[in-house]
Amino acid sequence: MTRIQRxxxxxMIGLTGTAPCRAARLNRIFLYGNxxxxxxxxxxxxxxxxxxxxxxxxxxxxRAWLLRQKFLKNIEFQLMPECASGRTNLILVVREKQGWSPxxxxxxxxxxxxxxxxxxxxxPWPIRRxxxxxxxxxxxHRLFQFLWQDPWFAGSLRLFWEIRAWYTSFPYHFSDHxxxxxxxxxxxxxxxxxxxGRLLQAGIRSGLESIRTGERVIMRSxxxxxxxxxxxxxxxxxxxxxxxxxREGIRVNGWTRWYSPxxxxxxxxxxxxxxxxxxxxxxxxxxxxxxxxSHGNVPVYKRFHAASDRAVRGYRFGEFAGDxxxxxxxEYRFPIFSIRQPVQGLHIGxxxxxxxxxxxxxxxxxxxxxxxxxxxxxxxLQGVFRDWAVRFEYGHHFHGWGFFTYGTSxxx
Amino acid sequence: MTIVRAFxxxxxxxxxxxxxxxxxxxxxxxIEDFALExxxxxxxxxxxxxxxxxxxxxxxxxxxxxxxxxxxxxTLLLQxxxxxxxxxxxxxxxxxDKAVCYDLADADNDGDTDILFLTSGGVTAFLWxxxxxxxxxxxxxxxPRIPEADPASLPRWRFARDITGDAAxxxxxxxxxxxxxxxxxxxxxxxxxxxxxxxxxxxxxENPLIMESRLPVLAVCDFNRDSIPDFLVTGRxxxxxxxxxxxxxxxxxxxxxxxxxxYRRDFQAVQSASWxxxxxxxxxxxxxxxxxxxxxxxxxxxxxGAAFPYRISQLQIYINRxxxxxxxxxxxxxxxxxxxxxxxxxxxxxxxxDVILFHLPAGLTQGIKLVLTQxxxxxxxxxxxxxxxxxxxxxxxxxQFRRKPLLSDGLSPxxxxxxxxxxxxxDNLPDLMIAxxxxxxxxxxxxxxxxxxxxxxxxIPSSGFTGLCIQDINEDRISDLILWDQKNPxxxxxxxxxxxxxxx
Numbered sequence: 084m085t086r087i088q089r090x091x092x093x094x095m096i097g098l099t100g101t102a103p104c105r106a107a108r109l110n111r112i113f114l115y116g117n118x119x120x121x122x123x124x125x126x127x128x129x130x131x132x133x134x135x136x137x138x139x140x141x142x143x144x145x146r147a148w149l150l151r152q153k154f155l156k157n158i159e160f161q162l163m164p165e166c167a168s169g170r171t172n173l174i175l176v177v178r179e180k181q182g183w184s185p186x187x188x189x190x191x192x193x194x195x196x197x198x199x200x201x202x203x204x205x206x207p208w209p210i211r212r213x214x215x216x217x218x219x220x221x222x223x224h225r226l227f228q229f230l231w232q233d234p235w236f237a238g239s240l241r242l243f244w245e246i247r248a249w250y251t252s253f254p255y256h257f258s259d260h261x262x263x264x265x266x267x268x269x270x271x272x273x274x275x276x277x278x279x280g281r282l283l284q285a286g287i288r289s290g291l292e293s294i295r296t297g298e299r300v301i302m303r304s305x306x307x308x309x310x311x312x313x314x315x316x317x318x319x320x321x322x323x324x325x326x327x328x329x330r331e332g333i334r335v336n337g338w339t340r341w342y343s344p345x346x347x348x349x350x351x352x353x354x355x356x357x358x359x360x361x362x363x364x365x366x367x368x369x370x371x372x373x374x375x376x377s378h379g380n381v382p383v384y385k386r387f388h389a390a391s392d393r394a395v396r397g398y399r400f401g402e403f404a405g406d407x408x409x410x411x412x413x414e415y416r417f418p419i420f421s422i423r424q425p426v427q428g429l430h431i432g433x434x435x436x437x438x439x440x441x442x443x444x445x446x447x448x449x450x451x452x453x454x455x456x457x458x459x460x461x462x463x464l465q466g467v468f469r470d471w472a473v474r475f476e477y478g479h480h481f482h483g484w485g486f487f488t489y490g491t492s493x494x495x
Numbered sequence: 496m497t498i499v500r501a502f503x504x505x506x507x508x509x510x511x512x513x514x515x516x517x518x519x520x521x522x523x524x525x526i527e528d529f530a531l532e533x534x535x536x537x538x539x540x541x542x543x544x545x546x547x548x549x550x551x552x553x554x555x556x557x558x559x560x561x562x563x564x565x566x567x568x569x570t571l572l573l574q575x576x577x578x579x580x581x582x583x584x585x586x587x588x589x590x591x592d593k594a595v596c597y598d599l600a601d602a603d604n605d606g607d608t609d610i611l612f613l614t615s616g617g618v619t620a621f622l623w624x625x626x627x628x629x630x631x632x633x634x635x636x637x638x639p640r641i642p643e644a645d646p647a648s649l650p651r652w653r654f655a656r657d658i659t660g661d662a663a664x665x666x667x668x669x670x671x672x673x674x675x676x677x678x679x680x681x682x683x684x685x686x687x688x689x690x691x692x693x694x695x696x697x698x699x700x701e702n703p704l705i706m707e708s709r710l711p712v713l714a715v716c717d718f719n720r721d722s723i724p725d726f727l728v729t730g731r732x733x734x735x736x737x738x739x740x741x742x743x744x745x746x747x748x749x750x751x752x753x754x755x756x757x758y759r760r761d762f763q764a765v766q767s768a769s770w771x772x773x774x775x776x777x778x779x780x781x782x783x784x785x786x787x788x789x790x791x792x793x794x795x796x797x798x799x800g801a802a803f804p805y806r807i808s809q810l811q812i813y814i815n816r817x818x819x820x821x822x823x824x825x826x827x828x829x830x831x832x833x834x835x836x837x838x839x840x841x842x843x844x845x846x847x848x849d850v851i852l853f854h855l856p857a858g859l860t861q862g863i864k865l866v867l868t869q870x871x872x873x874x875x876x877x878x879x880x881x882x883x884x885x886x887x888x889x890x891x892x893x894x895q896f897r898r899k900p901l902l903s904d905g906l907s908p909x910x911x912x913x914x915x916x917x918x919x920x921x922d923n924l925p926d927l928m929i930a931x932x933x934x935x936x937x938x939x940x941x942x943x944x945x946x947x948x949x950x951x952x953x954x955i956p957s958s959g960f961t962g963l964c965i966q967d968i969n970e971d972r973i974s975d976l977i978l979w980d981q982k983n984p985x986x987x988x989x990x991x992x993x994x995x996x997x998x999x
Binding site: 113115117118163177178 | 826
């Protein structure tokens, strides 16, 4: 055997050149860099298997998906042609998130005033991907929330679960019940669901909550505390390219929840939210609709309010209460500076926004012709740095000066 | 004569510098300042006159007019029996005009070290005689494919290597699509082997020939564990392995000899725009026997460079198993930050080579700290090799220090920031030496458990410099320093030598 034959038969050398393989077949996936997570926990997120044709688009999609799961800080995909088989090995080099990830909370509205705090999120616990998220918030709206979730368990069944416990306290100084009262909510809720592919998830949830106010008149029990048991179903479709500052895709979220108070009649509430994002060159046209519907005798503390930083901006926070709600928003977002690299998990930028909000809330006994929609238009600035976002917006309601909305989260 | 005059004032200062010890093991240092004409480019430590004492070979540039090549000079400082470096008129003539690089080897097999220059026309040598160099002697006429000579520098490239194991160095020169091996027969070198390898760097332009300035690294080490050193050629992205055996040595055919193994670094990275080859701006390939099994292993470091911090710093480790590397890395050590450099040392005395990564943390937090404190936090992580020849992804020890960044730092592997080359307290453990500023070094002695000891740190005096060589010049088992400033036209350089008379 000549030396050249030995070289070729060695099967580990690349004398044939390094021309990029545009659609090579996958031979094997090799994973490096994981310290806490089992390889299977990372690799199960991928939708590529041995023998599949590897295209750049497919690899970019898979890499962006892994980054979106938030348990990896960074990923490198590298291809290593395997000359003996003519296939290509895929090498994944990852850096896991470790320790706690903090993110700030800051906001202000016309009723609560200033409030601020911190989200603290543990990064994947050893072996599993379970995650703990604590929210601490003080000021006009006080909140402590404990969230424990596992996004994937039961193997191929692909179930997820979540346990949430919370305590919140805020002034209910809204126009539907002057002069208002202080409300304190305490609750615990569990949910379990199934992930269908990457876009759809659905499940059931159940919880127990206790509402405490100083206003006995509005309480079902006639005391200062009402207790409610609830159960519900939910479904969520999400095709957005990046949740924090999407550029394209839709999100549809529907839910129904039945409440059974300790005293009084049962009631139920349902919701359907739609968000759509359409790229217009470098800009984004974003639309949102919110629909809420109640049945039964809804207590005051479960009413919906059309004027809020999540529905119609430009009005005093908590205006326009009712058992039902319909709101819609159109936003035109124009980045002034932005870097969007979903494949590298890089989203940094700031830009302006023009918006038009409209919405109405009404009670069940009101006839549809009496529903009066409120409108507001406004302008604002939005900024995003990876998973953090800030906004500063002014909404004008055409009947005098409007209101500012600012905080560390976007409307949608 | 200008240089001789300048050297007459060479020994400017010789004084004992006692350093206030911060720990029990801090040594004393003697400082000697020298001055040559022109700016110092490089200093090499070697036993040139075969008297078992290290001598200094200084490459410097006198302020010469056109042509610039004539400004390059080599000056020798020989160490006498008292440990002093003396000149004795051993200055060499001007470096050959077209010299691209030089090497030190015993070209005439008389036991002394000779100086060889690689030029565009072949190899020229200055041979050491009884007490001085003579020459130049033209050893080889050959037109190697090498970069143009750079009048601003004269690097050392080790092209004189003994690859046949007969103690006589062969001369390996890159040619078009080959490496020509010249073997000495009698008193002459003649072309003997032609290796099928073209690692001399990428050709940017054919006529006139413009190449990358990077020359291949030639390594002589055992690859297949047959106790015979083999010949490895490391180019830009290829490692060629030529196994040495009797058949190779007695090979008389003039045809090209192909490598026994060729390892090509043909990774493709999947980035946002397209697939692209993984060739980060700063990557290094190192051949080293990590597990002390007498077979060389391979390490490739990839530092993100301009794209940081959104790519991962990696150190790919290929363990030589049964005389070959697997194409897939055995391990990849990663870093959040820019792992700007790495070293291989036995940090715990178990006979296995451990990996020490030097990190430069990047990102928003580091930026805020820099603005507030004017200092950068550097991290040194130590990954100990396990008995199964693997490294743990999580470092076994982490060591951090803070320093004010200097303009001369840059972002490249930089000796001014930190070095692990020396043992400055004689305990056979590598010590971490950092340069917090331009006036001093701080040495953190090696520690078997924690990596390095902050408690026992001590200082070594320094001066404004851009060049550093660490070597145990006086052979007292404690490393010494040679410092020079490549930008200073005064030609001054400094020796900081451990004061062995004070050793316990």
